[in-house]
Amino acid sequence: MSLLMDLxxxxxxxxxxxxxxxxxxxxxxxxxxxxxxxxxxxxxxSILFAQNILAVYSFxxxxxxxxxxxxxxxxxxxxxxALAIIALLRTTTR
Numbered sequence: 001m002s003l004l005m006d007l008x009x010x011x012x013x014x015x016x017x018x019x020x021x022x023x024x025x026x027x028x029x030x031x032x033x034x035x036x037x038x039x040x041x042x043x044x045x046s047i048l049f050a051q052n053i054l055a056v057y058s059f060x061x062x063x064x065x066x067x068x069x070x071x072x073x074x075x076x077x078x079x080x081x082a083l084a085i086i087a088l089l090r091t092t093t094r
Contacts, residue, residue: 002068002071004071004072004074004075005059005063005066005071005074007075007078008055008059008071008074008075008078009055009056009059009060011075011078011079011081011082012052012055012056012059012078012081013052013056014082015048015052015078015081015082015085016049016052016053016056018082018085018086018089019045019046019048019049019052019085020049021089022041022042022045022085022088022089022092023042023045023046023049025089025092025093026038026039026041026042026045026092027042030042048085052081055078
């Protein structure tokens with residue numbers, strides 16, 4: 001695998017871990033308050049978690065099918081998602 005492919009995979013994995021933290025926070029808030037909004041956020045974060053796990057799996061198993069010109073775009077998408085999740089996690093836990 002190339003460096004860009006590896007970086008894309010790692011950023012997707014980091015996003016998955018951060019999303020698990022978000023799910024845990026949202027479920028704790030839901031448990032304490034029974035706010036439907038928190039439940040909806042936990043479902044949303046769970047779906048994004050599944051998407052990131054699928055992305056990591058696809059990078060591991062289908063790397064040979066992804067052409068080199070696409071890799072900077074995939075990395076950009078994954079970095080942008082990770083930064084957005086970091087911002088959301090920071091906002092949520094403050």
